[in-house]
Amino acid sequence: MNLNLKENTTERNRVLWGTVAFVALLIALTVSIKGSTGLQWILSGLTVGSIYSLVAIGFSIIYASTRVINFAQGEFSMLGGLLLYSLCTKAGLPVPVGFLLAVIIVTLIGAGFERTAIHHLRGQSVITMIIVTIGFSIFLRAIALWSWGSNPLPIASFSGDKSVRFLGASLVPQNLWVFGFTAVMVILVFLFFNRTLVGKGMRAAAANPDAASMVGVSTSMSSLIAWALAAAIGAAAGIIIAPITMPSYGIGTMLGLKGFTAAVLGGLGNAPGAVVGGLVLGVLEKVAGGALPQGYSGYTDALAFLILILVLLLRPQGLLGKPEGIKV
């Protein structure tokens, strides 16, 4: 047991509130200086931030239960969006049915990969598994390129494109879908890991596999559930954002990198942290894009990766993460 538990918790709270205060200040400043234009930047930031959050949650689930960083997480979202195109735009199925089918297919792919590759690598180093996920991501991209071609594909918004005015700024209904879905997801995932026996068992299996198996938690089953869950959430996220992103085979790479940055920023393995990380990243990108002199707004990707490097150097446990050793 770590004797510094209390101290760490206090520091975590300080960092958390510090972040919240910083973002609130940033938002307040932006809106007061730029008015409705600034509010538009914030809303735009929250939209892309929610997208990053959804991908980040997938990273967190697998990391929390297996300590593996799944670099194919963005590809689950890519597949979700492309499958929705085939099932709904092409085959004409209603969106809820297409949604369900696409999520099931991607879940099976995720679970199938866990059983065929990750499961057989038990006992190998985590690095080996991470490298295998990179290979898997390349494989999925190639399959998608072969099946859907390289062009981005159109997907109709779920509730039309009529914009909603909000204090001089505007949103489209699909943005509201993304916000709502992100909120529901983070609550569900949080409850699953903290309130259900299965979820608690999965965390135990990651923290101390030997002790967990002694009390009857199957680490193998835990890993399978984590992969299936992450694939399902990734696919669902890919579908919800598809009308905004216009999916193509290559979209998973950037989604994965941004989602990973968000997950690291929030603290790997922590679902609420992933959402905070995603939203902070999205708002920072868009406010920076707005505030930068003309011509530079296209380079805000660099900002995201600068943040990633800084967090890894200065606070590797992320904003909300507990330092290694006191998990559970």
Add this chain to the structure above:
Amino acid sequence: MLKTRMRAKPVVVVLALLLVLSLAVYGCGKKKITSEEPYKIGAVLSLSGPNAPLGQPEERSLKLLQKQINAEGGINGHRVTFIIEDDMSDPAKASTAIAKLITQDNVAAVIGSSGTGTTLAMAPIAEREKVAQVCCAAGTKITQPVNKWIFRTPPTDSMAIEKVLQYLKSNLKVSKIAILHDANAFGVGGADELTAKAPGKGVEIVTRESYGSTDVDMTTQLTKIKDTPAQALVVWGTNPGPAIITKNMQQLGIKIPFVGSHGIANKKFIELAGPAGNGVVFPAGRMLIPSSIPADSEWRKSVDEFIKDYKAAYNADPDTFAGHGWDAGLIITDAMKTANTDRVQLRSQIEKTKDLAGIGGVFTYSPTNHDGLDVNDLIMVKVDNGAWTEVK
């Protein structure tokens, strides 16, 4: 034994029939294939990877052209063979492929590649080996300054920019514009050239914003543009960025005209943008709207025939890229009629191409101009309820 002979019979009959048929076909043509030795032309195209939508139609056109030339007796009695290599949209693979075509396959000239990066990777090898290269890529750098060995078939980015400026000044009659461009090579190159040329045409650029190729929301940039006195927005990028921008503009209620680049001269843009794409105007080759070509011209005749033959062969409409591929093959085979397969003479002959009616336009090269087309080969096209109309 008997059984075997009986089974062999239908094969013999079919073979005999084929022989008779082929003789009959050759009998009909004016010219005949008289030599066993084919004239070989290499092609390095992006058949896979991100540029596959360019390379695939180009390949189809070359196969179609090969079939037609050989059906009409080949060139000077020789069958023509296009040896096509896939560069996977990767510059390193493109340079390996051209080296292989020149040294192992001993081709007389090379077509390719589909994209600017892959084309530039091939150029040093074509130059070193003294083999003419006819590319299907639009990057300004390829022919400026003129490289003795490299020619191109598509209209250049510069021509598209000139056309856009003409449209802004003469049709829209605006003097203040905003630019929103992709932060990749195509977008930055286009925006730089627009910025350099606009003042000369009496057009002021009041702001210039950019977005990342994978960005999914450009409302931030658009709100900044909304706060400027810009009377029109020029968007320089390829799918899906410009389509997302049309939707974001609708969301924000921005009503100024949207002028795109030739990067959105495809049906994909209409599909992606949906109703938000209505009213978008962009520069494109005349092949997009064949009726914009004078009805009695050679050019119109070749475009109409090409569209008909391509449709018959592939059950799909040819796009502009199909046209670029066809033109590259046409220019080389036309020069071969005089120069045959001598590499150096073939290059000089390509440079002497004059008033050759292709698909993208009427090609004329000279020692100082390896572009072939000019700004008049382009038109401005408007998206009108999911279809294209010419802006006059």
